[in-house]
Amino acid sequence: MENKIYNGNCLEILPSIEDKIDLTFLDPPFNQNKDYRFHNDNLSDLEYWSMMKEVCSKIFNITSSGGAIYFMQRDKNTENVLNCLRTTGWSLQNLIIWKKKTSAVPNSNKFGKHYQIIAFACKGEKARIFNKLRISPPLPPNYKNAYENGVFVTDVWDDIRELTSGYYAGDEAIRTENGDRFHKQQSPISLLLRVILSSSNPYETILDPFAGTGTTLVVAKQLQRNYIGIEIDPENVMTIHDRLNTIRKSDIIEKYYNDYIHTDNLKRIWDIDNQAIIKSYKKEQEVSLFEV
Numbered sequence: 001m002e003n004k005i006y007n008g009n010c011l012e013i014l015p016s017i018e019d020k021i022d023l024t025f026l027d028p029p030f031n032q033n034k035d036y037r038f039h040n041d042n043l044s045d046l047e048y049w050s051m052m053k054e055v056c057s058k059i060f061n062i063t064s065s066g067g068a069i070y071f072m073q074r075d076k077n078t079e080n081v082l083n084c085l086r087t088t089g090w091s092l093q094n095l096i097i098w099k100k101k102t103s104a105v106p107n108s109n110k111f112g113k114h115y116q117i118i119a120f121a122c123k124g125e126k127a128r129i130f131n132k133l134r135i136s137p138p139l140p141p142n143y144k145n146a147y148e149n150g151v152f153v154t155d156v157w158d159d160i161r162e163l164t165s166g167y168y169a170g171d172e173a174i175r176t177e178n179g180d181r182f183h184k185q186q187s188p189i190s191l192l193l194r195v196i197l198s199s200s201n202p203y204e205t206i207l208d209p210f211a212g213t214g215t216t217l218v219v220a221k222q223l224q225r226n227y228i229g230i231e232i233d234p235e236n237v238m239t240i241h242d243r244l245n246t247i248r249k250s251d252i253i254e255k256y257y258n259d260y261i262h263t264d265n266l267k268r269i270w271d272i273d274n275q276a277i278i279k280s281y282k283k284e285q286e287v288s289l290f291e292v
């Protein structure tokens with residue numbers, strides 16, 4: 001199949017997709033009154049959740065049997081997310097807690113917020129693909145022996161750094177000419193790497209219907225997955241094309257390979273498209289692949 005990037009409203013485009021989707025990463029605007037150029041982020045709860053149901057249902061229709069969806073949201077919307085997935089046919093597999101590495105957001109009359117949720121669900125009772133990744137987290141202080149073969153990734157992800165604002169966003173955040181972040185909701189490469197490695201195999205098809213800066217597609221491309229992205233804002237679509245044509249040093253996934261080294265089938269699922277990366281480096285002459 002051919003990889004595709006659509007500029008438009010996913011509600012209109014999803015029904016016209018003829019390819020079967022194996023995995024979707026769903027990171028919509030969270031309806032927090034953020035300043036999106038082409039989207040009203042201040043809908044009533046009713047409008048917002050009926051729109052999200054329509055999106056989930058349309059994705060379900062084009063998903064292969066046993067295919068997966070990862071729906072990211074704020075913790076306060078957990079009930080709505082679960083309801084939205086259940087009523088549109090999806091079967092919940094895990095409610096993943098993505099624990100932030102930054103300090104918790106304080107609250108005066110309840111516990112401070114320290115995580116975001118990612119609901120992992122599939123079409124049918126069980127996911128057709130689930131690759132059991134192994135990582136090597138730092139040993140807790142009271143442990144004497146190192147993990148020889150790492151440990152399985154659980155439903156608490158506390159080792160992935162979000163791209164925060166300002167200096168700490170690091171090189172990965174795309175910047176405008178005056179140094180501001182181009183897109184405040186850009187997801188980290190390492191988050192998509194975990195999602196794609198866990199729930200797909202090479203040459204399967206990955207969808208991101210709210211593609212933003214194209215993080216999902218940039219990781220899918222490097223891992224030899226097919227990809228389809230939809231994004232409503234034309235400026236973002238241009239950024240996606242640039243990001244895919246020239247893989248930036250900070251977007252290269254190879255630096256994470258050793259984090260997953262104890263995964264049994266890593267060589268098979270991490271089928272890196274070195275040619276694509278080398279070509280884009282040659283084009284840019286930014287840095288040698290071997291320095292990464």
Ligand SMILES: C[S@@+](CC[C@H](N)C(=O)[O-])C[C@H]1O[C@@H](n2cnc3c(N)ncnc32)[C@H](O)[C@@H]1O
Nearest residue numbers: 009010027039185186187210212213215231232
């Ligand atoms: C939370 S951001 C996604 C960020 C993305 N994960 C990344 O790494 O850059 C949501 C994106 O959805 C886009 N969007 C909003 N409504 C849309 C719609 N109806 N169809 C397609 N894209 C839409 C917004 O322009 C925004 O870029």
